[in-house]
Amino acid sequence: MTLTKADMADRLFDDVGLNKRESKELVEAFFGEVRTALGRGEVVKLSGFGNFNLRDKKQRPGRNPKTGEEIPISARRVVTFHAGQKLKARVERYTGDD
Amino acid sequence: MTRSDLIEVLARSQTQLSYKDIELAVKSLIDQMSGALASGNRIEIRGFGSFSLHHRPSRIGRNPKTGESVSLEGKYVPHFKPGKMLRDQVNNSVKQ
Numbered sequence: 001m002t003l004t005k006a007d008m009a010d011r012l013f014d015d016v017g018l019n020k021r022e023s024k025e026l027v028e029a030f031f032g033e034v035r036t037a038l039g040r041g042e043v044v045k046l047s048g049f050g051n052f053n054l055r056d057k058k059q060r061p062g063r064n065p066k067t068g069e070e071i072p073i074s075a076r077r078v079v080t081f082h083a084g085q086k087l088k089a090r091v092e093r094y095t096g097d098d
Numbered sequence: 099m100t101r102s103d104l105i106e107v108l109a110r111s112q113t114q115l116s117y118k119d120i121e122l123a124v125k126s127l128i129d130q131m132s133g134a135l136a137s138g139n140r141i142e143i144r145g146f147g148s149f150s151l152h153h154r155p156s157r158i159g160r161n162p163k164t165g166e167s168v169s170l171e172g173k174y175v176p177h178f179k180p181g182k183m184l185r186d187q188v189n190n191s192v193k194q
Binding site for chain 2: 001002003004005007008011012015016017019022023025026027029030033034035036037038039040041042043044045046047049050052054056058066075076077078079080081083086087088090091092093094096
């Protein structure tokens with residue numbers, strides 16, 4: 001099973017009592033604001049879940065895997081996620097049985 | 099940006115909702131995501147990215163103090179793969 005934005009909005013409707021439209025908008029706004037902050041170059045720390053960090057990568061040599069042709073991979077900024085202690089501990093207890 | 103900054107920003111944009119409701123909603127979203135991963139499920143958020151579990155096989159580790167070998171059980175760790183929209187937004191901000 002996979003958790004999606006629609007599932008999350010349904011739960012906001014059930015648990016928090018927001019109406020369907022408010023639930024949907026809030027889920028969109030939640031991820032939208034995190035993305036906007038990262039786009040501004042701000043690190044995002046969600047306590048109880050984890051941190052979204054930014055890393056600046058230098059240009060490095062790469063290859064087109066199909067043709068073998070050498071092409072440089074341009075310098076770029078990427079997002080990395082580091083799970084917090086609480087999330088790590090919960091996930092470690094998952095045994096893969098269900 | 100911290101969790102409380104995020105609640106502030108959302109309260110300013112979602113003016114029809116009370117601050118209390120936004121707080122509860124953010125808590126619910128974070129609990130839902132943690133719960134999904136804790137029970138071995140994936141999370142797929144279009145335009146943002148996906149979260150899944152990666153397996154780390156069992157291995158023989160060492161107690162760094164005593165040098166003694168200890169066997170460590172295999173475990174799962176959370177993994178995030180940013181979506182295209184997030185990757186582009188983050189990367190384009192540097193180019194400008």
